Amino acid sequence: xxxxxxxxxxxxxxxFHPVDxxxxxxxxxxxxxxxxxxSGCNACSVACYAENNLPVVGxxxxxxxxxxxxxxxxxxxxxxxxxxxxxxxQFLPMMCQQCEAAPCETVCPVGATNHTxxxxxxxxxxxxxxxxxxxxxxxxxxxxxxxxxYPTTDNVWPAEMNQQLNPDVTVRGKGVMEKCTFCxxxxxxxxxxxxxxxxxxxxxxxxxxxxxxxxxxxxxxxNLVDPESRVHKQWQVQKVELDKDAxxxxxxxxxxxxxxxxxxxxxxPYPSVMYLERVRETAI
Amino acid sequence: xxxxxxxxxxxxxxxxxxxSYAVDAPQSEPVDPGIEGSAIDKSAKxxxxxxxxxxxxxxxxxxxxxxxxxxxxxxxxxxxPIEFPHFRHAGDADKGGMEINCMYCHTYxxxxxxxxxxxxxxxxxxxQNIESVRDKPRIKKLFEYWDAKKAIPWxxxxxxxxxxxxxxxxxxxxxxFQLNRPVQEVCGYCHGExxxxxxxRRQKLLSMGFCVTCHEKDHPVTAEGGTPIGDQAYWYSMRKxxxxxxxxxxxxxxxxxxxxxK
Numbered sequence: 001x002x003x004x005x006x007x008x009x010x011x012x013x014x015x016f017h018p019v020d021x022x023x024x025x026x027x028x029x030x031x032x033x034x035x036x037x038x039s040g041c042n043a044c045s046v047a048c049y050a051e052n053n054l055p056v057v058g059x060x061x062x063x064x065x066x067x068x069x070x071x072x073x074x075x076x077x078x079x080x081x082x083x084x085x086x087x088x089x090q091f092l093p094m095m096c097q098q099c100e101a102a103p104c105e106t107v108c109p110v111g112a113t114n115h116t117x118x119x120x121x122x123x124x125x126x127x128x129x130x131x132x133x134x135x136x137x138x139x140x141x142x143x144x145x146x147x148x149x150y151p152t153t154d155n156v157w158p159a160e161m162n163q164q165l166n167p168d169v170t171v172r173g174k175g176v177m178e179k180c181t182f183c184x185x186x187x188x189x190x191x192x193x194x195x196x197x198x199x200x201x202x203x204x205x206x207x208x209x210x211x212x213x214x215x216x217x218x219x220x221x222x223n224l225v226d227p228e229s230r231v232h233k234q235w236q237v238q239k240v241e242l243d244k245d246a247x248x249x250x251x252x253x254x255x256x257x258x259x260x261x262x263x264x265x266x267x268x269p270y271p272s273v274m275y276l277e278r279v280r281e282t283a284i
Numbered sequence: 285x286x287x288x289x290x291x292x293x294x295x296x297x298x299x300x301x302x303x304s305y306a307v308d309a310p311q312s313e314p315v316d317p318g319i320e321g322s323a324i325d326k327s328a329k330x331x332x333x334x335x336x337x338x339x340x341x342x343x344x345x346x347x348x349x350x351x352x353x354x355x356x357x358x359x360x361x362x363x364x365p366i367e368f369p370h371f372r373h374a375g376d377a378d379k380g381g382m383e384i385n386c387m388y389c390h391t392y393x394x395x396x397x398x399x400x401x402x403x404x405x406x407x408x409x410x411x412q413n414i415e416s417v418r419d420k421p422r423i424k425k426l427f428e429y430w431d432a433k434k435a436i437p438w439x440x441x442x443x444x445x446x447x448x449x450x451x452x453x454x455x456x457x458x459x460x461f462q463l464n465r466p467v468q469e470v471c472g473y474c475h476g477e478x479x480x481x482x483x484x485r486r487q488k489l490l491s492m493g494f495c496v497t498c499h500e501k502d503h504p505v506t507a508e509g510g511t512p513i514g515d516q517a518y519w520y521s522m523r524k525x526x527x528x529x530x531x532x533x534x535x536x537x538x539x540x541x542x543x544x545x546k
Binding site: 114116122168170192 | 395445446447449451453454457540541542543545546
């Protein structure tokens with residue numbers, strides 16, 4: 001690739017999934033999050049901590065920005081002049097967007113993070129050497145680094161608490177990058193069961209931990225390739241397409257009835273998570 | 285002068301390292317009570333003593349590429365509460381074995397991630413009707429556990445690291461039911477010649493390299509007598525299948541990191 005190509009039309013040469021001869025078939029895992037339903041209760045985050053063996057780092061490390069919340073609720077205060085108890089806020093659950101042209105994948109020096117054929121951006125912990133390039137290159141800042149050896153650090157999983165660790169997920173050691181995996185351990189189980197019965201995974205057969213815990217069912221997760229799946233229908237209704245960097249909604253003059261959008265789409269990471277804009281007034 | 289000093293220190297260090305390695309080397313020979321066919325280890329020892337080429341030793345150690353039964357990479361001898369004679373139960377009939385299907389006792393292999401250790405009940409189920417061996421010390425011990433209503437504390441022999449997800453079910457379904465291969469052969473791909481052992485012992489390396497050597501091979505997608513593949517769903521995780529000159533559809537095993545690493 002010459003330098004002129006790089007400067008002029010890099011997007012044509014940029015590698016993204018699915019690659020020509022390996023289409024997303026039969027699976028492409030995707031998500032949609034209805035911000036109108038989200039009340040910012042943090043149940044998804046808690047469920048994620050429980051499911052994925054995330055260490056609770058404590059106040060001091062949290063203030064240093066070392067929290068390991070794969071699923072975090074971003075809070076945006078309303079700037080309408082009202083003071084705190086009356087001030088409204090908007091909430092946005094943010095986790096790894098499982099980009100199809102993931103910026104993190106291209107910079108990993110050891111290939112510890114890469115794309116699976118079913119469209120998940122996988123992170124292989126025992127391959128990771130902790131260069132942290134991926135985190136630097138992630139536009140969503142959803143990669144978390146183990147600065148401490150949490151399994152042996154006090155108060156993270158004191159004796160007996162370690163009994164509740166999920167055996168299907170590795171307990172990460174010091175110097176390893178980690179991130180949301182779309183609960184790949186659950187996906188694997190569902191796929192295994194389906195395979196044994198000679199069928200494909202049904203819609204709703206696999207739930208992510210955050211989806212399962214969400215009291216308002218704001219999160220839906222499923223197979224984007226399956227035309228019967230809830231996620232596919234939502235994406236279709238909102239006219240959001242996986243391999244576009246601008247959707248129908250953006251092109252419509254003077255506002256649109258469509259609510260679906262993807263965060264930082266214009267950077268062309270082609271994320272797999274669609275958000276549905278909020279319609280209602282700010283909750284107080 | 286300074287540079288010369290540095291070089292000499294480096295050289296001394298090198299010699300010391302090589303020397304200590306040479307001293308350590310003979311001690312790392314495996315000691316092995318418990319394997320019935322100890323000829324395996326003898327031949328392996330002879331091979332390493334006669335100073336076979338370093339590369340071939342290394343290859344046979346890490347990839348099991350040596351000829352059949354020449355692996356010197358056996359796992360540690362695990363002391364079990366009862367010296368279970370695998371060769372008697374699963375061994376060939378002409379060597380005094382019963383040729384019992386592995387999955388008669390390790391019954392979960394075909395439907396779960398783990399093969400499972402049979403409960404005492406399973407042993408008793410047969411042995412209460414076998415009077416001829418009732419007074420043998422191992423059987424007496426077995427009945428002690430049965431009478432005390434206690435599980436036998438078997439120890440794990442084939443232990444994979446915690447970050448690896450291995451499914452017995454998938455491999456059993458693929459090789460035994462799909463490709464219609466004999467059970468003991470299929471189990472032996474990873475577990476070695478258990479049918480010649482008393483207490484089972486790890487014979488294969490079970491490293492990532494070991495797994496990959498097999499996943500890189502073209503295996504026929506289905507075989508005569510095997511369960512035909514109904515849906516594409518069965519082999520989507522395999523790599524793109526190829527049709528060779530004889531018309532047999534072959535595919536490689538899955539090579540995606542996240543399939544095995546969790």
